[in-house]
Amino acid sequence: MSDKLVTMEIDGLTVQFPEGMNLVDAARSVGINIPNLCHLEHMRGVGACRMCVVEVEGMRAPNTACTMKTKEGMKIKTDSEQIKDLRRMVIDLILSMHPLDCMTCPKAGVCWLQDLAYQLDVKDSAYGRKSFDFEIDDSNGFIERDPNYCILCGKCVRVCTAQNTNILEFMGRGVGSKVTTERDKPLNETDCTFCGSCLDACPVNAILESGRRLKGREWELFKTDTVCTLCGAACPIDVSEKDGKVVKITSPKPNAFICAAGRFSYDSLAAKNRVTTPMIRSNGELKETSWVEAIKVISDKLASARSNPAKVGILASAAVTNEDAYMLQKLGRAVIGTNNVDSTASLYDTSTVPAYQKAFGKIAGAERCITEADLIIVLGMNASQWSRTLPAIDAKIRKQVSGGAKLIVLDPAEIKLAEVATKHLKLAEGTDTSALAALMAVLVKEKLVNKNRANKAKGLADVRNAASSSDVAALCAEAGLSEEDVKEAAELIAKSKVPMLFYSTGVSAKDNGVDTVLQALNLSALIGGQVLPVGLEANMAGVAAMGLSPLTLPGFAADGKKLAKAWKTDLPEAAGIGAREMLNGGLDFLYGVGDLPVSEGYEKPAEFVVAHVTHMNEFAKTADVVLPSPAFVEQEGSIINYYGRMKMLWSAVEPAADVMAPWQMAAELAESLGYKTKVDILDDVTEEVEKLALPPEKTTQTTSVITPSKGTGSGLAASGSMMTLSGSVIDASKVSELMRQAVTA
Amino acid sequence: MDLKNIDINKEIGAVGDVLNQEQKTKGLLIHAFQKLQSEMNYLPEEALKALGEKLNIPMSFVYSTASFYKQFYFNPRGKTIVKVCTGTACHVRGAGEVLSELKEEFGVEEGETTEDLSMTLETVGCVGCCGLAPVATINEDVIGEIDDERINEIIQSVKEA
Numbered sequence: 001m002s003d004k005l006v007t008m009e010i011d012g013l014t015v016q017f018p019e020g021m022n023l024v025d026a027a028r029s030v031g032i033n034i035p036n037l038c039h040l041e042h043m044r045g046v047g048a049c050r051m052c053v054v055e056v057e058g059m060r061a062p063n064t065a066c067t068m069k070t071k072e073g074m075k076i077k078t079d080s081e082q083i084k085d086l087r088r089m090v091i092d093l094i095l096s097m098h099p100l101d102c103m104t105c106p107k108a109g110v111c112w113l114q115d116l117a118y119q120l121d122v123k124d125s126a127y128g129r130k131s132f133d134f135e136i137d138d139s140n141g142f143i144e145r146d147p148n149y150c151i152l153c154g155k156c157v158r159v160c161t162a163q164n165t166n167i168l169e170f171m172g173r174g175v176g177s178k179v180t181t182e183r184d185k186p187l188n189e190t191d192c193t194f195c196g197s198c199l200d201a202c203p204v205n206a207i208l209e210s211g212r213r214l215k216g217r218e219w220e221l222f223k224t225d226t227v228c229t230l231c232g233a234a235c236p237i238d239v240s241e242k243d244g245k246v247v248k249i250t251s252p253k254p255n256a257f258i259c260a261a262g263r264f265s266y267d268s269l270a271a272k273n274r275v276t277t278p279m280i281r282s283n284g285e286l287k288e289t290s291w292v293e294a295i296k297v298i299s300d301k302l303a304s305a306r307s308n309p310a311k312v313g314i315l316a317s318a319a320v321t322n323e324d325a326y327m328l329q330k331l332g333r334a335v336i337g338t339n340n341v342d343s344t345a346s347l348y349d350t351s352t353v354p355a356y357q358k359a360f361g362k363i364a365g366a367e368r369c370i371t372e373a374d375l376i377i378v379l380g381m382n383a384s385q386w387s388r389t390l391p392a393i394d395a396k397i398r399k400q401v402s403g404g405a406k407l408i409v410l411d412p413a414e415i416k417l418a419e420v421a422t423k424h425l426k427l428a429e430g431t432d433t434s435a436l437a438a439l440m441a442v443l444v445k446e447k448l449v450n451k452n453r454a455n456k457a458k459g460l461a462d463v464r465n466a467a468s469s470s471d472v473a474a475l476c477a478e479a480g481l482s483e484e485d486v487k488e489a490a491e492l493i494a495k496s497k498v499p500m501l502f503y504s505t506g507v508s509a510k511d512n513g514v515d516t517v518l519q520a521l522n523l524s525a526l527i528g529g530q531v532l533p534v535g536l537e538a539n540m541a542g543v544a545a546m547g548l549s550p551l552t553l554p555g556f557a558a559d560g561k562k563l564a565k566a567w568k569t570d571l572p573e574a575a576g577i578g579a580r581e582m583l584n585g586g587l588d589f590l591y592g593v594g595d596l597p598v599s600e601g602y603e604k605p606a607e608f609v610v611a612h613v614t615h616m617n618e619f620a621k622t623a624d625v626v627l628p629s630p631a632f633v634e635q636e637g638s639i640i641n642y643y644g645r646m647k648m649l650w651s652a653v654e655p656a657a658d659v660m661a662p663w664q665m666a667a668e669l670a671e672s673l674g675y676k677t678k679v680d681i682l683d684d685v686t687e688e689v690e691k692l693a694l695p696p697e698k699t700t701q702t703t704s705v706i707t708p709s710k711g712t713g714s715g716l717a718a719s720g721s722m723m724t725l726s727g728s729v730i731d732a733s734k735v736s737e738l739m740r741q742a743v744t745a
Numbered sequence: 746m747d748l749k750n751i752d753i754n755k756e757i758g759a760v761g762d763v764l765n766q767e768q769k770t771k772g773l774l775i776h777a778f779q780k781l782q783s784e785m786n787y788l789p790e791e792a793l794k795a796l797g798e799k800l801n802i803p804m805s806f807v808y809s810t811a812s813f814y815k816q817f818y819f820n821p822r823g824k825t826i827v828k829v830c831t832g833t834a835c836h837v838r839g840a841g842e843v844l845s846e847l848k849e850e851f852g853v854e855e856g857e858t859t860e861d862l863s864m865t866l867e868t869v870g871c872v873g874c875c876g877l878a879p880v881a882t883i884n885e886d887v888i889g890e891i892d893d894e895r896i897n898e899i900i901q902s903v904k905e906a
C-alpha cells in the first residue's frame with residue numbers, strides 16, 4: 001500500500017482508497033461486503049474459492065476481487081446478475097460435498113456458507129451430494145476437527161503457517177484431498193499449541209471448540225468484548241455467555257491471535273481451588289466466614305498496625321485493574337500513611353518506570369500498530385508460543401515477518417524467535433547498551449538515517465553527536481559483535497519506514513536496565529521508531545500510572561501537593577519498600593492481592609496476612625484472612641496495555657464466587673478506619689482516576705546520552721513466564737505440562 | 746541417501762542456477778523423495794523428519810508436497826505389487842471378484858501390504874489392455890483374461906517371489 005489516494009467506482013459509488021489496497025478489504029472499508037470464503041483480512045489474497053468475483057470495466061471476464069488491488073480509475077460491479085449466477089455455481093459445488101446439517105450444526109449463525117447460500121438462495125446442490133466419511137479428530141479437550149464439513153478454503157492452513165506453528169496443510173490432490181495434519185495425525189500428536197487461530201479462521205463447522213455442541217445456538221449467546229488479563233499481551237477477547245456460563249471465547253478481530261489459555265482456561269472459573277467465600281483462620285485452619293466479619297477482623301488489625309506504618313504493606317499482582325491499583329495505593333498512602341505499596345511488576349521490571357519518567361514523564365505507548373511495522377527489533381524478549389510466554393506477541397511478530405517485515409533480534413541466546421530473524425545479533429551478555437550504541441554510531445556515521453525521519457525529541461542533537469564521535473570498532477568489540485553484522489542490521493533499519501522495538505524482562509530486569517531502556521528510546525527517536533515495553537502481566541503500565549509503586553505517585557505526579565489536597569491528608573514522606581522486600585517478610589501487616597509468585601513452602605511474610613485472590617495459592621495458604629476476588633473475564637474496570645492504551649474490562653459472566661473487587665475492599669477498609677472515600681460504585685473510582693491519576697497527555701521525549709555499561713542479574717521471572725492458569729502462578733514449562741495433561745486426559 | 750549432509754546445490758545440479766533458495770529447497774524435496782523411495786521402497790516418517798529438519802521445512806509441508814503425487818508411499822511396500830485394474834472394461838468383466846479373492850487369500854484390504862511384506866494389493870485405472878479384461882499387473886508385468894486358474898498363478902508367483 002502507498003500513501004497515494006486513488007479514486008474508483010464501486011457499484012456506482014465514487015470512493016477513494018489508498019493505492020494498492022486489497023479490493024475486498026477496500027470495499028469492506030466503505031461498507032460494501034464482497035462475498036468471500038478464502039480471503040483473510042490483511043493477508044494476500046489467494047483466489048481459491050472464486051466467491052469474490054466482480055465485474056471490472058475493461059476486463060473481458062469477471063475476476064476475483066481478493067487478488068486485485070485498488071487502482072486509479074477502476075470501475076467495478078460487485079452485485080450484477082451475472083456475478084450472482086457465478087457465485088451460485090460456487091455455492092452449488094460446495095454444497096455437493098457438504099453436509100446439510102444446519103439444524104443441528106453448532107456453527108449455524110456464524111457459518112459463512114450458510115449465510116451465502118441464504119443470500120444467494122441456493123437450497124441444495126444440483127449435483128447431488130458426495131460424502132467422504134472422513135474420520136473426526138476429537139483427540140484433545142480443546143479443538144475438534146471434522147473434515148467432512150471442510151470446504152478447502154485453506155484459511156486455517158494460512159493462519160497456522162503465518163504464525164509458524166505449521167500444523168495444518170492440504171494433503172493429497174483432487175477429489176478426496178483434505179486439509180489435515182502430517183500423516184493425518186490427531187492434533188494432540190502434533191506440535192499444535194491449541195491456540196485456535198484455525199478455529200477462528202474456519203468459515204464453517206470443520207474446526208470447532210470441543211464441547212461446543214448443545215451449549216447454545218449462536219443467536220442465544222450474549223457476547224462481551226473484553227480483555228484477557230492472563231499475561232502481558234492483554235489480548236482483546238470476545239466472551240460468549242449463556243445462562244451465566246461461558247460458552248466460548250474467541251478473538252474479536254478477524255485474523256488476530258489469542259492463545260490457548262485465553263481461549264480455553266475459562267474452566268478455571270469454577271475450578272476446585274477457586275476461593276468462593278471469605279475465610280478466616282482459626283485454630284490453624286481457614287474457615288468460611290461472612291464479608292462483614294472478615295472486614296471487621298481486618299480493619300481491627302489494621303487500626304493497630306497503622307501506628308507503625310513502616311511495617312504495613314500492600315502488594316498486588318500487576319494484573320489488577322487501574323481502579324484496584326489506584327484504590328489500593330490510596331489506602332496505603334492516604335489512610336495508613338505508608339509508601340509501602342507495590343505491584344509484582346517490580347519483580348521483573350525495574351527499568352521501564354524510571355527510564356520513561358526521565359524520557360517522557362510517563363509510560364508512553366506506541367502510535368502505530370504492529371500490523372504496520374516493516375521492521376521489528378526484539379531486545380531481551382523471549383516471547384514464544386511454544387513455551388507459552390507472551391504467546392500473542394510471538395505470534396504477532398511472526399505473522400508480520402511472514403508478511404514480509406524484517407526482524408532484528410538482539411539477544412545473547414538462541415531464543416526461539418531468532419529462528420525467523422533477518423538478523424540475529426548475538427551480543428555478549430549484558431552489553432545491550434553497547435550494542436545499541438554501536439547501531440546508532442553506524443547509522444549516524446554512515447549517514448544511513450536522515451534527520452527528517454527522527455521523532456521529535458529534546459536533546460537528540462547531543463545523542464547524534466555522541467554517536468558520531470563514538471568508536472564503532474570498540475563498541476562492537478565490547479558487545480562481542482562483528483562490525484559487518486552491526487552494519488547489516490543498521491542497513492535494515494535504514495531501509496525501514498515503520499520500525500518498532502519490543503523489549504521485555506531480558507533487559508528491564510537487569511541492573512543497568514534503565515540505561516538500556518533509555519538507549520533504546522534514543523535509537524527509536526533517531527530512526528523515527530516506536531518502543532513497546534512488554535511486561536509479563538497485563539497491566540504493568542497501568543499499575544505504575546495509578547501509583548501502585550513506592551516510586552511513582554498517581555499520574556506520575558512529580559510531587560504530592562495536588563494529591564494531598566484532593567485526598568485531604570498529608571502524604572507519607574518515608575520512602576516505601578517494594579514487592580521483593582515485602583515478600584521477604586518482617587512486616588506487621590501485609591495485604592496481598594492476586595497471584596503473588598511465591599513457591600511451595602513459602603513462609604508467612606507478616607504477622608497478619610490478608611490474601612485477596614481468585615484461587616487458593618501458595619501465598620494465600622499462609623494468610624490469616626482469605627478473600628474471594630473476581631477472576632479473568634469477571635473483572636471490571638480498565639487496564640493500560642503495552643501500547644500505552646487504556647482498555648476496558650467488562651464482566652462477561654456473574655462471578656462464580658461471592659466476590660468483592662480489590663478497589664471496593666480498599667474503600668471498605670478506608671471507611672472502616674474513618675476515612676471518607678466517597679466511593680460507592682466503580683464509576684466513582686473512575687472519576688477520581690480521571691481527575692488525579694491519568695498519565696499526562698502528549699509529552700515530548702527528552703533524550704540523554706547514555707554511556708554504555710555492562711549489566712548483570714536477571715529478575716525472578718525473567719527466565720520464565722508468569723502466565724497464570726487455574727489461578728496460580730506457574731512457570732512456563734508447567735503451563736505446557738498442564739496443557740498437555742489436559743490434552744492427554 | 747545421506748540426509749544429514751545434503752548439499753542442495755550439488756543435488757539439484759544446473760537448474761539450480763535459475764532458482765532462488767526457496768524454489769531450490771522445494772525442488773530438492775521431490776528429488777529427495779524419489780531417492781528415498783527408490784532406496785527404501787517407501788517414505789519412512791523418520792527419514793522425512795530428518796529431511797524436513799535439514800531443509801528447515803515443517804513436516805506438514807513435507808507431507809503435503811509428497812501426498813500431492815500418487816507415486817509416493819508412506820507405508821512399507823511389499824516385494825510384489827499386485828494392481829488389479831478397475832477400469833470400466835475390467836469392472837464389467839469381473840475385476841471386483843478378482844480383487845475380493847486376492848483380498849481374502851492374503852488377508853489385506855485394498856492399498857494394504859501383507860504383514861510379511863511379501864505383497865501389496867492395489868487397484869489401478871485402465872491400463873490400456875481392455876481387450877484382455879479383466880487385467881492385473883504384477884510388478885511390471887501385465888496378466889490378462891484372469892480366470893480362477895490365473896488367480897492361482899498370481900497367488901503362486903507372489904508366494905514364490
Ligand code: SF4
Pocket residue numbers: 143159160165166167168191192193194195196197198199
Ligand atoms: S490450534 Fe493453532 S497451532 Fe493448532 S492447528 Fe490450529 S492454528 Fe495451528
Ligand code: SF4
Pocket residue numbers: 149150151152153154155156157179198201202203204206207
Ligand atoms: S478446515 Fe475450515 S478453514 Fe480449514 S480449509 Fe477447511 S473450511 Fe477452510
Ligand code: SF4
Pocket residue numbers: 228229230231232233234235258259260261262263390391392393723
Ligand atoms: S494469555 Fe496472553 S497471549 Fe494468551 S490470550 Fe491472554 S493475553 Fe493473549
Ligand code: FES
Pocket residue numbers: 035036037038039045046047048049050051052053064065066067
Ligand atoms: S475470496 Fe477471493 S477467491 Fe476466495
Ligand code: FES
Pocket residue numbers: 830831832833834835836870871872873874875878880
Ligand atoms: S479397463 Fe482394465 S485395462 Fe482398460
